[in-house]
Amino acid sequence: MKAEDMQHLFSMTRLIRTEISTLIGLLLKNDINYCVPAADVMEQYLEKTEALLEEIHQSMLGPWRAALDPKKVTDKGSKPFTNGAALREPIFYGGESAYSFQYRDLSPRKYGKDDEWLKTNKGFSIQTARDIVYSVGKLQEAKSIATLKALRKNPPEQWTVLPGFEFTVQEIAEQTNIDSAVVKKVLEAFSVPAGEKNIQFSVLHDFNIANAFPLICIREDAYILFQIYSLVESLYESPFYWVGDDKAYVSTAMRHRGLFTEEFAAERLALVFGRGNVYSNIDIFKSKSTRVGEIDVLVLFGDRAIVLQAKSKRLTLEARKGNDGQIRDDFKKSIQDSCDQGYACAKLLGDANYTLKDAHSREIAIPMALKQVYVLCAISDHYPALSFQARQFLKFDATDTTPPPVRLGLVYARRDDGDAGFTTQDA
Structure with a gap:
């Protein structure tokens, strides 16, 4: 064809x-x-x-x-x-x-x-x-x-x-x-x-x-x-x-919303890389009492790693009307902050001065020197023209070890007949 x-x-x-x-x-x-x-x-x-x-x-x-x-x-x-x-x-x-x-x-x-x-x-x-x-x-x-x-x-x-x-x-x-x-x-x-x-x-x-x-x-x-x-x-x-x-339930609802994005992303990554290579809610410590970073989902696979940061923020109606300030503010809160957090954490991986711990305070060891760390920013809501906005606004400090982010707004599901389907918005 x-x-x-x-x-x-x-x-x-x-x-x-x-x-x-x-x-x-x-x-x-x-x-x-x-x-x-x-x-x-x-x-x-x-x-x-x-x-x-x-x-x-x-x-x-x-x-x-x-x-x-x-x-x-x-x-x-x-x-x-x-x-x-x-x-x-x-x-x-x-x-x-x-x-x-x-x-x-x-x-x-x-x-x-x-x-x-x-x-x-x-x-x-x-x-x-x-x-x-x-x-x-x-x-x-x-x-x-x-x-x-x-x-x-x-x-x-x-x-x-x-x-x-x-x-x-x-x-x-x-x-x-x-x-x-x-x-x-x-x-x-x-x-x-x-x-x-x-x-x-x-x-x-x-x-x-x-x-x-x-x-x-x-x-x-x-x-x-x-x-x-x-x-x-x-x-x-x-x-x-x-x-x-x-109002009495909204804080619980917001917590559930964030958990959905993180848990679903971790589940999808585990199907690709194996559950034993996927870790959720990782804290990065410089000392026992000094936390310097947080990773929503971390994948360690050979000499590669994926740092996924999940956000629950959508494009507001005011931004859709063409309000410059609101468009940039929405993008910062939903994409840029996530990207910045991902790159900041990626630079600390493999550094002996920092310790990784999961939600149960168990230390996570990196088995070998990392050749590359990929930053993935995930959102769980429709964000119109995300790829276009990313080209215009997204700033990142890419290096040989941490290349540009490769996907934004990943959604993945399974059809009733068992076939997998997915849609992505490329950065």
Whole structure:
């Protein structure tokens, strides 16, 4: 297979998830009419929508055109893509950080330690929520095919694929063998609240309720979902905000969040290098009472080592709007600080003046001189345009022993059929 064999599948006009979410968010600002428009009206809607989306894209490309002014880019020290206005475009149009099955199947791991809170306050466990979300996806796959086939029986003026996006509580309950009352609680947790008009969504990167609550209730116990990806991402992201709103529990929730990233990273590395070569929560001491460094996950393999530092920080809404200071502050807290910590610890490995100890105060010996130490910065949340921002902002003190960081934002999961899948954002 060659590139030209696939090229016909690519189109610059293909909508991406963020564009569709924007359209759904605008839809929610008004009462929704579910009647099928006349063909000429539908055509006008489509043409106007495409024109507006193109206008949005062109408006965000403006700073890029200005940045690529030949008179400016030749200036010494010119960095045209580091300002917030230029970063809005890659942040909005950049690729996703994970496949939908990863968000779905990693959610029980991410919130498993918060299950008691979820059961008490939401009425369901995270595994139950995952199973229901999975069922919604499978049901919509079957309904979409059936809906398309059914169009052949109807005249063109009655064609609509909307029924392929609809489902009921009872349908999900029957498919999952989960009590319908529990199914309803899960679906309600991810549904647009009654009367909500998304009024805060006035600028492209404002909070869009369609992302946090992707289900739309159309009648009692019946829902519409336009994007399954939005639902699985909300399953992965929203419970953090639920538990975070409980002031008495938020500190516990934050600790669980950090543990998820560290434990999952250690587990993945152990599958590659062997459990006996992977160590978690390593402290570096200069003396018995003086701790000078901390490594979240350390791999010792022959004359090589990996120093992994995990962070739980995401790109804020203010940064997505193009706020220069906020973009840099978010990057520093989520990536740069992690990288700096990794390189500082990497330089101490193998130095006889320092001692490594695990969480149980057991000393970790380095069996041989290290030829290279690789720094890996891991985050567990979607960070738009991370690779692009890393090229613009990331600073590191690379040497022959500690080369540049090779991966940022690693997410790895296993499919239901046992095949491994992963996505990375390269630094």
